[in-house]
Amino acid sequence: MHQQVALVTGGMGGLGTAVCRRLHQEGFLVAATYSPSNCRHDAWLAAQRADGVEVLAFEADVADSPSCSSVVRRLLDMAGRIDVLVNNAGITRDCSLLRMSVDDWHAVLGSNLDSVFNMTRHVLESMIARRWGRIINISSVDGQQGAFGQSNYTAAKAGMHGFSKSLALEVARHGVTVNTVSPGYLDTAMVRRMRGDVLRERILPQIPVGRLGSPDEVAGLVAYLVSEQAGYVTGANIAVNGGQHMQ
Template identity: 60%
Template structure:
């Protein structure tokens, strides 16, 4: 029986690359889409044309009850989740002087609360079965900070604190918990940055002189989801082209 991998925010960009990579490893891949997403069916159809039988479930990852209901539906219709990739995230960039509580809360709930919301309903089952992989997608800006991103940097840094603590609790049960901190990747979110800012301020900070590719991050997720990664837990792996070394 195929193991089941759940990737939050898997439609497009990094999440889509992760879905494709995990499917290639033999996982039954499931993803989530937000309640306001009207193109989910179109995305699944396009993936089927490419030969990928992905399942998608509507879920507001920032809402605990919505996350629980999503996991219940997946368990009932497909089976228990063996690999969880907490990838869903948003930005609401502005200086702290201009930031209001609404934009702080939106980023914290979607980027950090969601990690609890999605992990809580699947973790006990992984422990009981004696096998599981939890991969949290953080950011280089959670490690080094970024101008105009107090909300985003705080949420992404918090993800790794969660990773380390949970990794200690489940280490003897065959469940690993790890963080990946990508640098600037050529996704829709990054490409939305003003081209002049991207070329004049961001890329020159990257020793490799380019943006990362979603497939490169997906390859690292795939390793962490594999049998070979069984001895790796509680880690925060930077993959940023040398932009930030810690």
């Protein structure tokens, strides 16, 4: 059997890095996309290589369908297949709705939700032809419970699971599963940039386990969902949030 191939969008962030490294550990050939504004991709690749982790890298504007199509075509030309897609790319532009610009709305919906359509649409034909595939959409606890000042972000993250459920119904008979993972607050550089008082007084008291999550904990769930053993799991939204929000 040829080596399976996984494509991770936003693969060079905190969670994206953990997912790329775990899938490499699981034996996948891993490809990561990074945004055109990311000027540190070479350093990231070098750091992974120093740890024995080889990752293919593709610049992509995930909000742009032709850019996504180009990445998929190039990866298929190189590897001949794409077995797993992890839609992880996203941005935030937080403010109250009364102060939110149209550009802020569209930028967040484009990066977080349009990207899921753009990438999935282009990998799906290959998966269906092979009658096997795994699509994981990385949402957020905020998409389940809402968040002050994040109407754009929460709308996009909630929309991701609606997309997952509908697509899961369409492709189940072809051996392709589609699931959503909704992390809570993780110990990443973005969260660590929060003011200490905000983290201690507002965020941690909401989390029953009393700590931030590890990106590796989420990556472990992704590794399960893309495995053969998870073939009966589709259309699910799995929370990894320390009990912050329960359904």
